[in-house]
Amino acid sequence: MAEETAAAAPLSGPVRCRIAPAPTGYLHVGNARTALFNFLFARHHGGSFVLRIEDTDRKRSTEEAIGIVISSLRWLGLEWDEGPEVGGD
Template structure:
């Protein structure tokens, strides 16, 4: 019996819902509905200096306007909450301790870094195919920071922990995250957990081929709502 499909959309509440983010949410929602799975909304609000309640509200409004209802997350709950990263510190501390006990963590000027095993990582992506990432060179692939000196968490670590804890089966996200994936797989392996399947979708570009930025007209879902 195949495992249940569980996907997630994990925006940061630092601004409006970008049209690229909305498309990513749509792909996740469609994948969940097609497979009779679960669509999770997770709020990655670890950037305390930039997070706003207004931005979070705009994300909820944009998703609802698009008809992308979520099965687990803010306002609806679920078995794998809390669904705000700012409320999951105890969970992160527990897995950090597990990695420390196994010798995978070292301190560097107050920050905590993950000690890379220095190996090749094959990413079998559902869109891009198999890609061999060589992480053996410390100069080009330094050991990643997972917690800053001020105690705040880095995206890579909490992203992996949340995907693992929430039993995410497929990660569907923009191709700008493809280079992060081998780092995430290293963390999954260090924790003794099978990584989810990955699918990295092309970015939405302007007519001149440049990446659509938040400053471009029409980049916000709010632009179409109003």
């Protein structure tokens, strides 16, 4: 019953979904799954998909890993509305 109510509830505003991987290495399957789900949900509802590169682990973060994250998401066919290479709020 609760699932039916949640599925039928209208959205109260514009949809904004994001992914914020830490650039410490390769994107893993959990990141890919979250990115795909959020991208598809945002597109289905006419919303925006945001890529934010997490900056909380500066010791292990590298510019190379940022490039790997971006190229991996592009390989999955994802395009973001805000984030690296496209700007945004």
